[in-house]
Amino acid sequence: MALSRRSGSAEPNPDLREEPAQQGEGNRKWLARLGNEDGVILIGGTSLADFRLRVAQSSLRSDMLPSYWSLCGILLKGEIFASVPLGPGSDISAIPKCNAVRTCPLEEYDDPQLYPNVAVIRFAKIHKTVHEDIRHLREDRTILDFPALMLPWLGFVWGTGGAPNPLINGIGIPSAAFVETVFAMAGFELTPGLSSASSCPEAIWQSAKWWADFYKGATETTQVKGKSAKSRASEEKDAKAAAMVPTGFYILRQRAAAVIASDVP
DSSP states (O other), X not given: OOOOOOOOOSSOXXXXXXXXXXXXXXXXXXXXXXXXXXXXXXXXXXXHHHHHHHHHTGGGSTTOOOOSXXXXXXEETXXXXXXXXXXXXXXXXXXXXXXXXXXXXXXXXXXXXXXXXXXXXXEEEOOTTHHHXXXXXXXXXXXXXXXXXXXXXXXXXXXXXXXXXXXXXXXXXXXXXXXXXXXXXXXXXSSTTSOGGGOOHHHHHHHHXXXXXXXXXXXXXXXXXXXXXXXXXXXXXXXXSEEEEEEEEEEESOSSOXXXXXXXX
């Protein structure tokens, strides 16, 4: 079982709310209506690869059911998000050059049948250097080698012989490890109880849903009280991200993981 620390909270985070889609509304319009400029985006798909990823995360849930999520990233302005998808994309040769970090258009994830579950969560006031940190991760594999994380997951998704669930061995899903690392570079702990490299979308979801008290405490300890304007400005400059209790919205059109989309033409 993947190792994780359970929250002691009895009630879920009230600032994480479910928002149904309007009739005929795809994911892009749903996001645009509710706000898609920044935050962590979680996506749950219906391909075989998505199904395998969702089932692999069941050990992080108390009910042992598959996760709602198979991919996550950091929303950026312009209807795009940065992530490390498990798929190789159009050019597999580009993966080592960019450390598998890609910019993904929301247009590719618009179809609610292919991607029925979507969430946007804000864990912190996004730091000004987020683009620079993403660029560093893209250019420097010594920070975290994402292609190395992809290999065991590809073996698991493809069902190759002797390929166990990587989470059992502490190997996180690459897209979640990417998100965790970007926040860690800003001095922010995204998922209490898990290291960045062993994270997964379900762990991020559980943190937002059940660890509100943890983030509230982090917010209180980082507040600057009774200091001069010069001192506050200096401290704010050093802190790349300001902690906050997670807020966000989500839609779950497919709560029980199932394959209803085929990648085979």
